[in-house]
Amino acid sequence: xxxxxxxxxxxxxxxxxxxxxxxxxxxxxxxxxxxxxxxxxxxxxxxxxxxxxxxxxxxxxxxxxxxxxxxxxxxxxxxxxxxxxxxxxxxxxxxxxxxxxxxxxxxxxxxxxxxxxxxxxxxxxxxxxxxxxxxxxxxxxxxxxxxxxxxxxxxxxxxxxxxxxxxxxxxxxxxxxxxxxxxxxxxxxxxxxxxxxxxxxxxxxxxxxxxx
Amino acid sequence: xxxxxxxxxxxxxxxxxxxxxxxxxxxxxxxxxxxxxxxxxxxxxxxxxxxxxxxxxxxxxxxxxxxxxxxxxxxxxxxxxxxxxxxxxxxxxxxxxxxxxxxxxxxxxxxxxxxxxxxxxxxxxxxxxxxxxxxxxxxxxxxxxxxxxxxxxxxxxxxxxxxxxxxxxxxxxxxxxxxxxxxxxxxxxxxxxxxxxxxxxxxxxxxxxxxx
DNA sequence: CGCGGCGAGTGACACCCGTCACGAGCTGGA
DNA sequence: TCCAGCTCGTGACGGGTGTCACTCGCCGCG
Numbered sequence: 317x318x319x320x321x322x323x324x325x326x327x328x329x330x331x332x333x334x335x336x337x338x339x340x341x342x343x344x345x346x347x348x349x350x351x352x353x354x355x356x357x358x359x360x361x362x363x364x365x366x367x368x369x370x371x372x373x374x375x376x377x378x379x380x381x382x383x384x385x386x387x388x389x390x391x392x393x394x395x396x397x398x399x400x401x402x403x404x405x406x407x408x409x410x411x412x413x414x415x416x417x418x419x420x421x422x423x424x425x426x427x428x429x430x431x432x433x434x435x436x437x438x439x440x441x442x443x444x445x446x447x448x449x450x451x452x453x454x455x456x457x458x459x460x461x462x463x464x465x466x467x468x469x470x471x472x473x474x475x476x477x478x479x480x481x482x483x484x485x486x487x488x489x490x491x492x493x494x495x496x497x498x499x500x501x502x503x504x505x506x507x508x509x510x511x512x513x514x515x516x517x518x519x520x521x522x523x524x525x526x527x528x
Numbered sequence: 529x530x531x532x533x534x535x536x537x538x539x540x541x542x543x544x545x546x547x548x549x550x551x552x553x554x555x556x557x558x559x560x561x562x563x564x565x566x567x568x569x570x571x572x573x574x575x576x577x578x579x580x581x582x583x584x585x586x587x588x589x590x591x592x593x594x595x596x597x598x599x600x601x602x603x604x605x606x607x608x609x610x611x612x613x614x615x616x617x618x619x620x621x622x623x624x625x626x627x628x629x630x631x632x633x634x635x636x637x638x639x640x641x642x643x644x645x646x647x648x649x650x651x652x653x654x655x656x657x658x659x660x661x662x663x664x665x666x667x668x669x670x671x672x673x674x675x676x677x678x679x680x681x682x683x684x685x686x687x688x689x690x691x692x693x694x695x696x697x698x699x700x701x702x703x704x705x706x707x708x709x710x711x712x713x714x715x716x717x718x719x720x721x722x723x724x725x726x727x728x729x730x731x732x733x734x735x736x737x738x739x740x
Numbered sequence: 741c742g743c744g745g746c747g748a749g750t751g752a753c754a755c756c757c758g759t760c761a762c763g764a765g766c767t768g769g770a
Numbered sequence: 771t772c773c774a775g776c777t778c779g780t781g782a783c784g785g786g787t788g789t790c791a792c793t794c795g796c797c798g799c800g
Binding site: 336337338339340345347350408410430431433434436481484513515519 | 548549550551552553554555556557558559562620622641642643644645646647648650693694695696725726727728729731732
């Protein structure tokens with residue numbers, strides 16, 4: 317309050333925006349630029365361009381979507397933390413899956429906001445992240461704790477990811493370089509761990525819980 | 529130009545926004561309100577609230593997403609055309625599936641824009657729709673014409689929709705009140721028409737082509 | 741009237757899938 | 771050292787799945 321060393325408008329917070337949908341990207345820029353203490357200095361539409369643009373534009377906070385071509389927001393977060401020191405990351409994504417939250421925080425994100433949150437809270441989240449605080453959707457945080465850890469092994473995850481498309485066991489076995497019987501065993505154990513009856517249901521529920 | 533009966537600022541175009549993601553909704557509102565000749569008069573997050581809010585707020589143009597709870601944007605379009613005369617509809621959606629475009633236009637939409645389009649073009653699309661013109665993403669329009677009509681029968685579509693979740697034939701047969709053998713026949717013919725090998729692949733490709 | 745097309749169903753066949761039991765190799769911890 | 775857990779594989783069983791041929795009734799058309 318009385319400390320003149322923390323000006324709000326003299327040095328606005330510099331924001332980098334990354335979202336694959338140009339319309340959403342531009343709209344978020346308009347929203348954030350309405351705030352006098354925020355300024356959008358760069359926009360990108362691909363995950364693999366984030367680091368380069370961040371180097372040249374020097375943002376304070378990077379606002380990253382997860383679903384992006386090239387590299388997803390979580391990979392981009394890890395790259396930023398490694399190659400662009402000092403920058404903070406706020407993940408803004410459509411799906412509030414507990415596994416996403418865990419992996420985003422592990423990758424070094426400072427905040428995690430779903431696109432269901434009211435628009436006026438986004439600017440405040442950016443300010444909190446810039447101040448060094450953590451911002452996490454509270455409902456999602458409790459769900460993540462209640463959900464427990466991922467019970468699937470690496471192989472089970474790999475096979476489930478291939479099973480989403482709906483191909484036959486032979487095609488999955490060919491893609492992951494395993495025997496058909498082994499693939500069926502992994503699928504069977506994944507079906508058991510997810511409490512489902514078919515491989516497709518198993519893949520869908522595992523995806524919803526962020527286990528992939 | 530010389531016609532004073534079409535003022536641009538005296539009577540700004542009144543816009544209703546419908547999108548299930550609050551953040552995107554608010555951001556689009558910020559974007560459109562930057563234009564002096566546009567004003568966002570209402571925002572809704574569910575498809576089944578569109579008609580009521582349109583009645584009370586009196587918009588000129590309704591900007592509808594397709595993926596919404598309650599009723600999707602295409603249903604909402606049909607209801608608007610029927611119950612709120614004079615209002616025009618512009619569909620703004622994530623997925624540029626040819627079937628969506630066709631069904632949206634059949635329902636009475638005046639425009640169809642995907643969220644990949646640049647942000648600055650959205651306001652222009654709203655103005656064109658308000659002026660009585662049609663606005664259709666050109667790439668999508670050609671793809672829709674090339675794709676040809678929907679080859680699936682009603683029953684095949686119904687069975688495919690149920691098959692997306694991945695359940696067994698018995699559960700599908702119970703939900704659609706058909707024999708198991710009949711369900712398998714419809715699935716088989718749908719698999720043939722989509723050029724796939726399994727029911728899940730058939731359901732996915734049919735969905736991508738907008739055949740459901 | 742016959743004819744074809746479509747919806748709905750039945751039956752049969754080969755194949756695929758989910759499950760279980762079992763074995764071998766490998767790694768890390770008590 | 772033994773034990774536990776993960777990986778990868780094989781073999782077999784029962785049931786589910788995809789395909790085909792065929793039937794029956796209904797409707798519209800020439």
